[in-house]
Amino acid sequence: MYIVKRILTMLITIWVIATLTFFVMKVIPGDPFASDADVLPPEVLENMRDKYNLDEPIAVQYVLYLRDLVTFDLGYSIQSQTRSVNAILADGATASALLGIQAMAIALVFGLLLGILAALNHNKIIDYVSMFIAIIGISVPSFILAPLLIKYFAVEWGLLPVASWGSWEHSILPSLALAASPLAVIARFMRSSMLEVMNQNYIRTADAKGLSTTKLVIRHGIRNAILPVVSFIGPLFVFLITGTFVIEKIFAVPGIGRYFVDSIFNRDYPVIMGTTIFFSVILVVTLFLIDISYRFIDPRIKLTSGGD
Amino acid sequence: MKKWLKSLLFALTLIVGLAGCSEESSNDSSSSEKDSSAEQEIVVNAMSEPPDLDPAMATDTTSGWIIDHTFEGLYTKDQDGKPVLGAASDVQVSDDKKTYTFTIREDAKWSDGSPVTAQDFEYAWKRVLNPETGSAFAFYMYYIKGAEAYNKGKGSVEDVGVTAKDDKTLEVEFQSPIGYVDELLTMWTFYPVKKELVKSNGQWAAKPDTYVSNGPFKLTKWNHDSEVVIKRNDNYWNKDVVNLKKVTYKMVNDATTYYQMFKSGELDLIQTLPTDVIAQEKDSEEYKVTPYFGTYMYMFNVEKEPFTNKKIRKAFNLAIDRELITKNVTKAGEKPAYSFVPPGVETPEGDFQKNAEDYYVKKDVEKAKQLLKEGMKEEGWETLPEVTLLYNTSENHKRVAEVVQEMYKQNLGVDINLSNQEWKTYLDTTKQGNFQMARMGWIGIFVDPVVILDYYLGNSPNNRTNWINEEYDNLIKQAKVEQDPAKRYELLHQAESVLMEDLPFTPIYHYTNNYLTDQSYEGIVYPVNRYPYFKWAKKVSE
Numbered sequence: 001m002y003i004v005k006r007i008l009t010m011l012i013t014i015w016v017i018a019t020l021t022f023f024v025m026k027v028i029p030g031d032p033f034a035s036d037a038d039v040l041p042p043e044v045l046e047n048m049r050d051k052y053n054l055d056e057p058i059a060v061q062y063v064l065y066l067r068d069l070v071t072f073d074l075g076y077s078i079q080s081q082t083r084s085v086n087a088i089l090a091d092g093a094t095a096s097a098l099l100g101i102q103a104m105a106i107a108l109v110f111g112l113l114l115g116i117l118a119a120l121n122h123n124k125i126i127d128y129v130s131m132f133i134a135i136i137g138i139s140v141p142s143f144i145l146a147p148l149l150i151k152y153f154a155v156e157w158g159l160l161p162v163a164s165w166g167s168w169e170h171s172i173l174p175s176l177a178l179a180a181s182p183l184a185v186i187a188r189f190m191r192s193s194m195l196e197v198m199n200q201n202y203i204r205t206a207d208a209k210g211l212s213t214t215k216l217v218i219r220h221g222i223r224n225a226i227l228p229v230v231s232f233i234g235p236l237f238v239f240l241i242t243g244t245f246v247i248e249k250i251f252a253v254p255g256i257g258r259y260f261v262d263s264i265f266n267r268d269y270p271v272i273m274g275t276t277i278f279f280s281v282i283l284v285v286t287l288f289l290i291d292i293s294y295r296f297i298d299p300r301i302k303l304t305s306g307g308d
Numbered sequence: 309m310k311k312w313l314k315s316l317l318f319a320l321t322l323i324v325g326l327a328g329c330s331e332e333s334s335n336d337s338s339s340s341e342k343d344s345s346a347e348q349e350i351v352v353n354a355m356s357e358p359p360d361l362d363p364a365m366a367t368d369t370t371s372g373w374i375i376d377h378t379f380e381g382l383y384t385k386d387q388d389g390k391p392v393l394g395a396a397s398d399v400q401v402s403d404d405k406k407t408y409t410f411t412i413r414e415d416a417k418w419s420d421g422s423p424v425t426a427q428d429f430e431y432a433w434k435r436v437l438n439p440e441t442g443s444a445f446a447f448y449m450y451y452i453k454g455a456e457a458y459n460k461g462k463g464s465v466e467d468v469g470v471t472a473k474d475d476k477t478l479e480v481e482f483q484s485p486i487g488y489v490d491e492l493l494t495m496w497t498f499y500p501v502k503k504e505l506v507k508s509n510g511q512w513a514a515k516p517d518t519y520v521s522n523g524p525f526k527l528t529k530w531n532h533d534s535e536v537v538i539k540r541n542d543n544y545w546n547k548d549v550v551n552l553k554k555v556t557y558k559m560v561n562d563a564t565t566y567y568q569m570f571k572s573g574e575l576d577l578i579q580t581l582p583t584d585v586i587a588q589e590k591d592s593e594e595y596k597v598t599p600y601f602g603t604y605m606y607m608f609n610v611e612k613e614p615f616t617n618k619k620i621r622k623a624f625n626l627a628i629d630r631e632l633i634t635k636n637v638t639k640a641g642e643k644p645a646y647s648f649v650p651p652g653v654e655t656p657e658g659d660f661q662k663n664a665e666d667y668y669v670k671k672d673v674e675k676a677k678q679l680l681k682e683g684m685k686e687e688g689w690e691t692l693p694e695v696t697l698l699y700n701t702s703e704n705h706k707r708v709a710e711v712v713q714e715m716y717k718q719n720l721g722v723d724i725n726l727s728n729q730e731w732k733t734y735l736d737t738t739k740q741g742n743f744q745m746a747r748m749g750w751i752g753i754f755v756d757p758v759v760i761l762d763y764y765l766g767n768s769p770n771n772r773t774n775w776i777n778e779e780y781d782n783l784i785k786q787a788k789v790e791q792d793p794a795k796r797y798e799l800l801h802q803a804e805s806v807l808m809e810d811l812p813f814t815p816i817y818h819y820t821n822n823y824l825t826d827q828s829y830e831g832i833v834y835p836v837n838r839y840p841y842f843k844w845a846k847k848v849s850e
Binding site for chain 1: 357359360362365367439440442443444446447459460461511513514531532533534535558559560561562564565566568569571572574730731732733735736737739
C-alpha cells in the first residue's frame with residue numbers, strides 16, 4: 001500500500017514539474033528558429049513551426065506534448081534536427097552516469113574513511129588534517145580544481161590525457177574533479193555524525209562488555225552514524241549522475257550537463273522538456289529507493305503510509 | 309586501540325588520493341607523442357557538435373567544415389581559393405548567360421562506388437527548395453529560375469530550372485545572368501546527394517553507416533558531442549591528391565582545455581585561441597591569422613531619436629578609434645573596419661576594400677563634434693536624447709562596448725548607457741526594433757561584396773535598422789546582373805558609398821580567424837571564409 005501510494009505521488013510530482021516547465025519555458029521571449037541570419041522565408045518557417053506543433057495554441061501544444069510524453073516520445077531536437085531527444089538523453093546520460101558513479105564511489109570511499117578517521121581521532125592531528133582537506137574540497141570550486149588537475153596530471157607530468165572521451169583514462173581526471181566537493185561534504189558529515197554516535201551510552205556499554213575496537217566501530221558506530229549521510233547521498237547521487245555543465249565542458253565529456261544549459265539558450269523546447277523530465281524522474285525515483293533502503297540499513301524504520 | 313592501524317589507513321587514503329605525485333620522473337611527455345613514422349592523420353578541434361551533416365540542412369560553419377571535406381559540388385576550390393570545376397568535367401554557357409549545361413565527370417563516384425549522376429544533382433537541389441524540407445539556405449538558390457516560387461509554395465517543382473538531360477548532363481537555368489556562378493556553386497547547399505538513398509531514408513545523414521558522399525573524405529564515425537572521424541574516400545575521382553588517411557574532429561569547447569590539448573599533442577590544429585595566450589603565441593611559427601569575411605558593427609535604428617538624424621549618425625561613426633579597439637581590446641589580429649565589405653575580394657583593380665577609401669569613416673574628432681552640433685541644431689535639441697547601446701551578453705562584446713562608451717564620452721562629450729541581453733532574447737528585441745544602437749556581426753558565406761551588401765537591402769529580413777534606400781537597392785540589383793566584372797565592382801562601390809553616406813550603422817572591425825597548427829603538416833589551405841581545408845594536407849615529419 002505504501003509503495004503504491006508513493007508511486008502515485010511520484011507520477012503527480014513529475015506531471016506538476018513537466019507542466020510548470022512547459023508553461024514557464026513558453027514565457028521566455030525568443031524563438032528557437034531565430035538567428036542572426038534571418039534567412040528563412042515566412043513560408044518555410046511556417047513549415048518548420050508546424051513540424052514542432054509551434055503554431056498551435058499553447059493549450060493544444062501542451063495536450064499534444066503530454067500525449068507524446070505518456071508514450072515516452074520526447075520529440076526531436078530543434079537544434080540538431082536529426083537527433084531525437086531520447087537519443088540525446090541516452091547518449092549523454094551514459095557518459096554522465098559513468099562519470100557520476102565513479103565520482104560517487106571515490107567520494108563515498110574516501111569521504112567516509114576521512115570522516116570516520118577524523119571522528120575516531122577527535123581533536124588530534126589526523127582530525128585536523130582531514131578537516132583541512134575537507135575544507136579545501138568544499139571551498140575550491142570545480143572550475144579551479146579542474147584546470148589544476150589538467151595542468152599537473154596531463155600537461156606537466158603527461159600521465160593522463162588533457163580532455164576528450166573514449167578510454168577509461170579519459171574519465172579519471174573529470175571523476176576526481178567531480179568527486180572533490182562531495183567527498184569533502186561526506187567527510188564532514190560523517191565526522192560529526194560519528195562523533196555523536198560514539199558518545200552514546202550503547203557504545204560505552206558495548207565497550208565495557210569488551211567488544212573489540214574494530215567490531216565496536218563497524219557494527220555499532222558506523223552503522224548508526226551512516227544513516228544521516230544516506231539521506232543526503234540520494235540527491236547528491238542524482239546531481240552527480242545527471243551531469244555537470246562545468247566539469248563536462250572543461251574535460252570535453254559528451255555528457256548531458258551541457259544540454260541543461262544550452263537547450264535554454266537555444267530555446268530548444270523539446271530538449272528543455274526532455275532534460276527537466278529526465279532529471280526529475282531520476283530524482284524522485286532515487287529518493288524513493290533511498291527511503292526503501294532505510295528499511296534495510298535500520299530495521300527500526302518501518303515503511304508505513306503514515307509517513308516516515 | 310590499534311593506533312598504528314588507523315594511522316596506516318589514513319596514510320593510505322592520502323597516498324591514493326594524491327597518486328601520481330611520485331611518478332613524476334618516470335613518464336615525461338613521451339606519452340603524448342604517438343607512434344612515429346608520420347601516420348597520415350590529423351586531429352583538429354571543431355569546438356562543438358555539428359548540428360546537421362546533411363548539405364541541404366547545414367547552416368553553420370562547423371557542419372560546413374565537415375561537409376566541405378565529405379562532399380564536392382559542380383565547382384570546388386583550388387589551393388589558391390579560386391573556383392574550379394569539381395564533380396563536373398565541363399560546362400557550356402548559353403549566349404544569354406542564363407543557361408549552364410554541366411557534364412558530370414565520368415569517374416565521379418559516391419563513396420559506395422556507384423556513379424554520381426545528373427539526377428542526383430537535380431534531386432538534391434529540388435530537395436533543398438522543397439518547402440517541406442525547411443532548408444534555411446534555400447534562398448541561395450533563388451537565382452535559379454522558378455526556385456523562389458517553389459520554395460515559397462507558390463510554384464511547382466516542374467518549373468524549377470534544374471533538369472537532368474541524361475545521366476551525365478545537368479542543365480541549370482538562371483533567372484537572369486549572374487557574374488559569380490562558379491563561386492556560388494562551391495557552397496555546400498549546392499552539393500549533390502545520392503537520390504535513391506536520400507529518398508528512401510530521411511535519416512541518412514544521422515549515422516556514418518548510411519552516410520554516402522562524393523568528396524575527398526567519407527564519414528566513418530560520429531560520437532555525439534565527442535568526435536567525428538572522416539577517412540579518405542577511395543572512390544573519389546581525384547583521390548591521388550589526397551594524402552591524409554584520417555581527419556578527426558574533436559569537440560572541445562573550453563578554450564583553455566583545447567589550448568592545453570594542443571600543447572600536449574592531443575590536438576594538431578586549434579582555432580579561436582583564448583585571448584590571454586594570443587600575446588604569448590603571436591610570434592610562434594604555429595600561429596596563423598586569416599581574414600574571415602565578415603564585419604562586426606553597431607546598427608542604428610533610424611526611426612529612434614537621436615539616430616533619425618544623418619549627421620548625428622555620422623558623428624557617432626567618426627568618434628570611434630577603431631585601430632585602438634583592434635589593437636588593445638580584441639587583440640586577435642582583427643582589421644579596423646572603415647567600410648562594410650571586408651578585405652578579401654579580389655577585383656581587377658586590387659582588393660575591393662582598399663578601393664573603398666573614398667568613403668571610409670575614419671576617426672575625426674573635430675568633425676564629429678561639429679556634426680553632432682549641427683545635427684542637434686537641425687533637430688532643435690538642447691540636449692541629446694539619451695542613447696543606449698545594446699549588445700548580446702558576452703565578455704568580448706562588453707569590452708568593446710565599454711571602450712566605445714568611453715570614446716563617445718571623451719570625443720563627443722556624450723554619455724551613453726550600456727545594456728545587454730541573452731542571445732535569443734536579444735534577437736527578438738532587435739527584430740522588433742526596440743533598440744537605438746545595437747551590436748551585430750555579419751559573415752559572408754562566399755567571397756563576394758554582394759553577400760555582404762545584401763544585408764541592408766530594404767526588403768532584407770536582416771536589416772533591422774528601418775533604413776530603406778531606393779538608390780541603394782537599385783544599384784545592387786543592377787550589379788547582380790552586370791556581366792562585366794569591372795562595371796559590376798563599380799556599381800557595388802557606388803552602392804556601398806550610398807550606404808556609407810547615410811550610415812545606418814557603424815562598422816567596428818573585420819573578423820579574423822586565428823589558429824595554432826602543428827608544424828609537421830604542410831599543404832593545409834586556409835580559405836578566406838571557411839575553416840582550414842585538408843584535401844592536400846600532408847604530414848611530413850613527426
